[in-house]
Amino acid sequence: MLEAAELECERGGWVLFRGLSFALRAGESLRVAGANGSGKTSLLRILCGLLPPAGGAVSWRGTPIARLREEYSSQLVYLGHAPAVKDDLSAAENLAISCALAGMPAESKAIEEALARFGLAGKTQPSRRLSQGQRRRAALARLALSASRPLWLLDEPFSALDTAGVALLRELIEAHLARSGAVIFTTHQDAGIATARVIDLDRAS
Amino acid sequence: MLEAAELECERGGWVLFRGLSFALRAGESLRVAGANGSGKTSLLRILCGLLPPAGGAVSWRGTPIARLREEYSSQLVYLGHAPAVKDDLSAAENLAISCALAGMPAESKAIEEALARFGLAGKTQPSRRLSQGQRRRAALARLALSASRPLWLLDEPFSALDTAGVALLRELIEAHLARSGAVIFTTHQDAGIATARVIDLDRAS
Amino acid sequence: MLGVARTLIYRDLLLAMRRRGDVATALLFFVIVASLFPLGVGAEPNLLRSIAPGVIWVAALLSAMLSLGRLFAADHADGTLEQILLGAAPAGVVALAKGFAHWLVSGLPLVAIAPVIALQYDLPSSLYGVLALSLLLGTPVLSMIGAIGAALTLGVRGGGVLLALLVLPLYVPVLILGAGSVEMAAAGLAPDGQLLLLGALLVFTAAFAPWAIAAALRISVE
Amino acid sequence: MLGVARTLIYRDLLLAMRRRGDVATALLFFVIVASLFPLGVGAEPNLLRSIAPGVIWVAALLSAMLSLGRLFAADHADGTLEQILLGAAPAGVVALAKGFAHWLVSGLPLVAIAPVIALQYDLPSSLYGVLALSLLLGTPVLSMIGAIGAALTLGVRGGGVLLALLVLPLYVPVLILGAGSVEMAAAGLAPDGQLLLLGALLVFTAAFAPWAIAAALRISVE
Amino acid sequence: MTTAIRWFWYASPHTFFPVARTLARWCAVAAALFAIAGLYVGFLVAPTDAQQGEAYRIIFIHVPAAWMSMFLYLVMAFWAAMGFAFNTRLSGMMASAIAPTGALFTFIALWTGALWGKPTWGTYWVWDARLTSELILLFLYLGFMALKAAIDDPRRSDRAGAVLAIVGAVNVPIIYYSVQWWNTLHQGASVSMTRAPSMAAAMFTGMILMALAFWMYSIAVILMRVRCIIMERE
C-alpha cells in the first residue's frame, strides 16, 4: 500500500536520516523507534504529506502522494503529538467536528459510543477541564470511527494513557490490522503489538 | 517532612478523593497512581499549594503550608504536565531563567553541564524547534540543579522520554533520595523506582 | 467538500460563541475606538461630523486587524490546522471558509452597528446607507487580505508587527475607497465610482486570496 | 526577591526581543493608528491639528490595551505562571515586575515617539514636552490597570471582551486627563492640574494594583 | 526537453556562481558609462523646460527609477513564482537578491517625486492613486524582506516570500495604469512603445540613457548579492 523510497529528511540544516526505504502492505504495522530528536515525528509528517521530504518520495498504491493530495488524505488518519482538541468545546463536539472535517461525518450516536468506549461518556464540560489523559482519549476516540480509513499514522499514541487506555488502544490497532488496515506508530514504551517491522532511526542516519 | 491530613479534592462539582492522609519522611518517595482523570495532577497541585484543597490540610515540617507560602515554595520543585518551556528561548536561556525565578540562580557553566547531561549540549535553537522529548528534557534539566531543594513533585516526568532519558531521570531521583530528599511523582508506566508507598487514587475515592 | 466548509464555518462560529467574547470583541473594539474619539478630541459637532467617515473606517480597519492574530494561531498551536489540511477539502476551500467565518464574526457586526456610530457623530441619516454599503463591501476584503498575512506569519518570529507590516499597506486602498465613498456622499456627490471599485476588489480577493492563503498555510505546517 | 523581579523583567524584555515584534508592535500600532487618520479624515492641517491630542491619546490607549491579552496568557498556557507563583518572590512583587516590563515594552516607546507623531500633525513644538510628560505619567497607569484586567480574565470564557469591559472604564479618566492636559497647553493655559492628577493616579495604582493582580493570578492557576 | 535540462543546469547555484561574477563586472562598467552619458545629456544637452524651469531635470532620475521599481518587482515575483513551482534553489535566492535594489529604486522614485512635487504642486505629498500605490510598493518590498528575515529555514522562507511576492504583484499594474483609471494630479505616460515620444528628443535620450544605467547597475548589484547568498547558504 505505502512505499517510501530513499527518503531524506533535513531539519534546521541537519540531515536526520537519508536513504530510508520501506514498503508497508495491508494488515501490517510498523513501529518507528529512535531516541528523542531522532526524527520520528518528522518521518510521520513526511509520510502523511505535511512535510515535503528533502529527497526521495512516498507513494500510495503506486502513485506519489504529492500528486494525490486530498485523495491520499482521505485514505489516512494522522494523530500527532498535539491532540488537536479545542479547549472550549466538549469532547463530543470535538469528535464530531474532527470527523466532519476529515470528510466522514458521524452520527451523534456513533460519537457517543466512541466516547463511551474511551471512558468519556457524560463528560460534557469543555475540554480545558479534562485531565491530560482524558484529552488524549478524546483525540484517540476518532480511531474508533475510522475503520474505513486504511492507513493510520499515530505519533506516540500511548503517552499519557493509563494501563486500561493502553490496552484499549492496542485492541483498536489490532482490530484494524485484522481488517487489513495498516498502522505506523511511534512509541518509546513497548506497546506489546507484534509489528511486522521496526525502523530504528538511530541506526538509519 | 510532608504531611497530608484528610485531604479532599473536588473539581467541577465531583469529589475526586476524600480523607486522604499520608506522611512522607526524608529519603522516601511516593508514587501516585490512578486511572486517567482520577485526580493525580490535582493532588500534586494541592501538595505544592497551587490548588487549595476542599478539605484537610498539608503541612511541611509541622506547619500548614497555607501559612508558609514563599517559605514553603523555596523548599520544593514542582514540574507539571506543561513543560514551562518558552518557545522563543533556547534551552539554556529557559533553564537559566527558571532557576533564577525559583530563587536559585545558576552559573552558566552549571547550566551547560545540566543540559549536556540531558543530551541538549549545543542546542542553541529556540525551543520551538526542539522535538517533544527534547522539550521535556529541557524542563527536567532543572532537577540536575535542584539538589538543594528537599521536596520534588513531578507530574508524569517520564512521558515523551526515550529509554535513555528514563534511565537518566531515574538516576537523578535515586540520587535525590539517597541524599535524603523526598520525591512524589505520578506515572502510568512502571518507572522501576523502589517507592516507599503507592497511593492509588482509584481506591482512595 | 462543501460539507467540510460548512463544518468549518459552524465550528468557528461555535468557538466564537463559546469564548463569548470573540464575536463581541471586534464589535466592542469598533464601538470603543469610535466612542473614545469624542472624549479625546472634544465634542464639537462640526469637527466630529467632518472626521466621522475617517474615524469609522479606521476603527473598522483596526478591529479587523486586531482579530487576525487569532485567526489561525490557535488552530496551529493545538494541532487542528494539520488535521484541517489533511481533511477532505482542498486547502483553498478551507481558506475561503475560514475567511468567511472571520468576516461573519468580525466584519458583519460592524456593518450592523455602523449607523449607530454615525448617529453618535451626528451624520445625516442619508449617509447611513452608503456607510453600511461601503462596510459591507469592504470588510470581507479586509478579512481575506488579512488572512493571507495571518497565514504567512504563522509561527514566525515577530509575528505581530510583521503581520501589521504585511497587511496594512494592502488595507490602504480599502480605507481610501471606503472613507472616500462616504465623504463623497457627504459632499453631495454620487459615490458610485468608489463603491464599484470596492465591489471589484471584493470579487478579485474572493477569487484569488484563497489560493494564497492555502499556499501559506501549507508552508506553515511543514 | 529583587533578584527574581529583575529576572522576570529581563526575561520579558528578552522574550519581547526574540519575538522581535512585540516591542515594535505596540509602537508600530501607535504610529499606524496615528498615521491612518489623515488617510481617512483628509489632510487638512487645521483639522488635523485640532484632533491631534485626542488621536494620539486614543492611539496610546488602544496600543496599551492591545498588548494586554498577551501579558499573562502565554505564561498561563505553557505552565510558566505556576512556576513563577511557586518562585521565590511574593506574588505582589511578581505582579509589579510584570506590569513594569509591560510598560517598558509598550508604554515607554510611545513616550519617545510621540513628538514625531506630533510633528506629523503639525503641532507647535512647545507642546511636545507636555505631550511626552502626560504620556510618561499616564502609560504606566494604563499598564498596571490593564494587568488587573488581564489577570482576572485569564482562562476565563469570553476573555477578550471581558477584559475590554473591565479595563476601559478605568482607562477613561487617564484619557481625559492626558488629552486634556495637551489641549489645555495648546490653548495657552497651564496644564499643571491635569498632570498632577495623573501623577497622583500613578502613585495610587503603583501602590494598590499589584495586590489585586496577585490575587487574580492566584485564582487563575487553581 | 534539452532546453529544459539547460534551464535547470543554469538554475543550479554551482554552475551559476562563476558566470555571475564575470557578468557582474561587465555590467558595473556599463552602468558607469551609461550614467555619465545620461547625466551629460540630461543636465548639459537637454533644453530648459518652458513651464518648470530647471526643476524638471529631476525627471532624469525620477522616471527611470520609477520604471525600475515596478519592473524589478515583476522580475522578483517571477523568480519567486518559479522557485515556488519548480523548487529550484536559485530562484528564491534571486528573489531575495532583487528585493533590496527594488526597494532602493522605489525609495528614490518616491523621494525625487516628493522633491519635485514641492515646486510643481506646492506640496510634497498628496494621497493620489499613483503616489499611494507607489508607497504601497515600497511597503511590499519591505514586507517581503522582513518576512524572509523572520524565517530561519531557507526553503520555508523562500516559499513564504514567494506567496507574498505573487500577491503583491497585483499592485504593479495599478501603479502603471493609475493615471489612466483615475484622474490624478500626477501626469500620464508620455513615453510609449506604440506612439512617438511627445517630448524633446534630447530629453528622451537622456531618460533612456539613465534607464540603461539603472538597468546595468541593478544587474551588477543583484548578481553580486546572489553570489553572497549562495556562499552563505551552500
Ligand code: HEM
Ligand atoms: C512622491 C511623488 C511621486 C511618485 C510616487 C511618482 C511616481 C511615478 C511613477 C511610478 C512613474 C512611472 C510610471 C510610468 O512609467 O508611467 C512616474 C513617472 C513620471 N512622473 Fe512621477 N511620481 C511622483 C511625483 C511626480 C511629480 C511631482 C512630477 C512632476 C510634476 C512627476 C512627473 C512624472 C513624469 C513626467 C513621469 C513620466 C511619465 C511618463 O513619461 O511615462 N512625478 N512617477
Ligand SMILES: Nc1ncnc2c1ncn2[C@@H]1O[C@H](COP(=O)(O)OP(=O)(O)OP(=O)(O)O)[C@@H](O)[C@H]1O
Ligand atoms: N481546571 C479544572 N476544572 C475543573 N475540573 C477539572 C479541571 N482539571 C481537571 N478537572 C477534572 O478533575 C479530574 C481529575 O483531573 P486530574 O488532572 O487531576 O487527573 P489526573 O489523575 O492527573 O489524570 P491524567 O492521568 O489523565 O493526567 C478529571 O476528571 C477532570 O475532568
Ligand SMILES: Nc1ncnc2c1ncn2[C@@H]1O[C@H](COP(=O)(O)OP(=O)(O)OP(=O)(O)O)[C@@H](O)[C@H]1O
Ligand atoms: N519545526 C522545526 N524546525 C526545525 N527543526 C526541527 C523542528 N522540529 C523539530 N526539529 C528538529 O528535528 C529533529 C527531529 O525532531 P522530531 O520531532 O522529528 O523528533 P522525534 O524523533 O519525534 O523526537 P521525540 O521522541 O522527542 O518526539 C530534532 O532534533 C529537532 O531539534
Ligand SMILES: [Mg+2]
Ligand atoms: Mg516526536
Ligand SMILES: [Mg+2]
Ligand atoms: Mg495528570
